[in-house]
Amino acid sequence: MSEHVLQARGLTRRFGGVVAVREVDLEIGQGERRAVLGPNGAGKSSLFNLLAGADTPTAGSIELFGTDVTALGARQRTRMGLSRTFQTSRLLGGLTVEDNLYLAAIGVSGGRFRLLRGSRDAEARKRAVRVAESVGMTDRLGEPAGELSHGEQRQLEIGLALVAEPRLLLLDEPAAGLSRAERQLLTALLLGLERDVTLLIIEHDMDVALTVAERVTMMYEGAVIVEGTPAEIRSNQRVHDLYLGRAHV
Amino acid sequence: MNEGWMSRALSLGGRGALAVVLAVVALVPVLCSTFFTSQVGLTSLSLGIVAVSLTFLSGYGGMVSLAQTALFGVAGLITAKLTVDAGWNGWVAALVGVLAATAVGVLFGAISSGSVGIYFLVITLAFAEITYFFFAAVPTFGAHEGINQAKPPAPLGDPVLHPSAMYYFMLVVSVLVFLGLRYVSRTAFGLALQGVRDDPVRMAALGYNVRLHRTLGFALAAPVAGIAGVLSTWSNTRISAGSISLAVAILVLTAAVIGGLNKLAGAWVGAFVYTICDTYMRGWTDRFATYLGVVFLVIVLVSPGGIVGVLTSAGTWLRRRVGAGDVPGAGTSGRPGPLAEPATPVPVTGGQSA
Numbered sequence: 001m002s003e004h005v006l007q008a009r010g011l012t013r014r015f016g017g018v019v020a021v022r023e024v025d026l027e028i029g030q031g032e033r034r035a036v037l038g039p040n041g042a043g044k045s046s047l048f049n050l051l052a053g054a055d056t057p058t059a060g061s062i063e064l065f066g067t068d069v070t071a072l073g074a075r076q077r078t079r080m081g082l083s084r085t086f087q088t089s090r091l092l093g094g095l096t097v098e099d100n101l102y103l104a105a106i107g108v109s110g111g112r113f114r115l116l117r118g119s120r121d122a123e124a125r126k127r128a129v130r131v132a133e134s135v136g137m138t139d140r141l142g143e144p145a146g147e148l149s150h151g152e153q154r155q156l157e158i159g160l161a162l163v164a165e166p167r168l169l170l171l172d173e174p175a176a177g178l179s180r181a182e183r184q185l186l187t188a189l190l191l192g193l194e195r196d197v198t199l200l201i202i203e204h205d206m207d208v209a210l211t212v213a214e215r216v217t218m219m220y221e222g223a224v225i226v227e228g229t230p231a232e233i234r235s236n237q238r239v240h241d242l243y244l245g246r247a248h249v
Numbered sequence: 250m251n252e253g254w255m256s257r258a259l260s261l262g263g264r265g266a267l268a269v270v271l272a273v274v275a276l277v278p279v280l281c282s283t284f285f286t287s288q289v290g291l292t293s294l295s296l297g298i299v300a301v302s303l304t305f306l307s308g309y310g311g312m313v314s315l316a317q318t319a320l321f322g323v324a325g326l327i328t329a330k331l332t333v334d335a336g337w338n339g340w341v342a343a344l345v346g347v348l349a350a351t352a353v354g355v356l357f358g359a360i361s362s363g364s365v366g367i368y369f370l371v372i373t374l375a376f377a378e379i380t381y382f383f384f385a386a387v388p389t390f391g392a393h394e395g396i397n398q399a400k401p402p403a404p405l406g407d408p409v410l411h412p413s414a415m416y417y418f419m420l421v422v423s424v425l426v427f428l429g430l431r432y433v434s435r436t437a438f439g440l441a442l443q444g445v446r447d448d449p450v451r452m453a454a455l456g457y458n459v460r461l462h463r464t465l466g467f468a469l470a471a472p473v474a475g476i477a478g479v480l481s482t483w484s485n486t487r488i489s490a491g492s493i494s495l496a497v498a499i500l501v502l503t504a505a506v507i508g509g510l511n512k513l514a515g516a517w518v519g520a521f522v523y524t525i526c527d528t529y530m531r532g533w534t535d536r537f538a539t540y541l542g543v544v545f546l547v548i549v550l551v552s553p554g555g556i557v558g559v560l561t562s563a564g565t566w567l568r569r570r571v572g573a574g575d576v577p578g579a580g581t582s583g584r585p586g587p588l589a590e591p592a593t594p595v596p597v598t599g600g601q602s603a
Binding site (some may be wrong): 052054073074076078079083084086089091092093094099100102103104106107108111112113114115116117121160164227 | 433435436437438439440441443444446447448450451452453454455456457458460462465
């Protein structure tokens, strides 16, 4: 069995004449914290959609926990232990924060079709409340998700991903639109994740990305151009030219 | 403290108003004429039940279906056929009719659940038309003539001359349907259905089979429409293909929208308002459809949530006014985000097995 949590081989996604993801090879080890960086349009979110099963690759293959999942959809991959957040918050706006988290909890643990309420519901609700606490939303549990502020919606996005107790967590720009204090809490939250959770994060905020990540994959025009530690990335001239700028030298 | 007292008074007032409405509805056979009980009461209740099957699908599943009258017709026509021509016991025939409607509902749901929005509406319209033309063409089910003398089981009496028993039976069924659907909406299945309504992509990412959930939601609404078909057949003692024509499908949608497409109770409110207009306005004018269209337009423009939406908004506004009157600044946002004051993060454990 593979030691890698996630392996992508020659992953390509074309939209007509545009190649959004170009022959990407990616190997993520157990417990690794990996950041995927790149300017807008580099193909990061397209890559995430392929890895999460929200989109189908034009070519290439994906292995998740040693199983080829290229033909599987998002639902099956989630049940295997993959959770994700979206670049733009996708919440269940008509339901409360607690119900959002509750549905995320039973989405992987079973009971999705239950027409009777029982002790398993209470367990899932407890888990929802516990995760709400971890993302600082305890006092918003009864609020409809559609009425939350942008920052709160981002926090709930992360909560939805965490409540499923994932083995692989894909975070797509989780700090986007957050205040400084909120970004600090997010960083602390991600650093506090236990090692049995593998983390793959797309983030434009370098402070968050390079603090959390142990390795960085840099993308440009759909392709991976360099991979290395945060220090190596910081000192890479091509990365500077394409993305970081002199302020980060 | 004053605010709490006022809120309690408002809440009590709301419940009191609801109790008064229920009491009036329960007293209709006692206070009103046989004509009103039969023509307005029975029609409103059966129309309300078929409309609530649409309201459930629309409000909780995001599926505006025009096929509910088809399911209504399947149950009604099969029940009538089995009782009138085959001499079956009315209750057994009704059970078979409702089960048949459920089976057809599963089929309709499985086919249409892959579509959303206008495409879903058009597919269900096609189902409604196919069912209508099927029953209009098949002599076994009376074709356009329909099936007459489809009387209800003996305990329900004569729905035309003595409609009280039938009225109370339909009222009890309405309350049970309402409570049942409200209960379902709060279960895991019901919440997931609402999640699918809000964002199917997110639900798939949470591990849900979106299409299956939509299919099962449709299947759950089917017996409700079927029950309405049986009750309508019994209360009219007849049913024909004309009872499930496109005009009737649109009528059901109109009643649901007038009452409020997102609130279960709105189905009966809309059905009652429609039936009152239908019963009394036709006698005053031959332009009934035009005036009904104007009423429909006004309601949709003033309150997309229908009559129940107006009442709910008024209640919310009143509660906010009461709160704002007692608490300076209440009702305004300006509340800091939950992360403005950093809390100690709780480590989250992973390790879900594959």
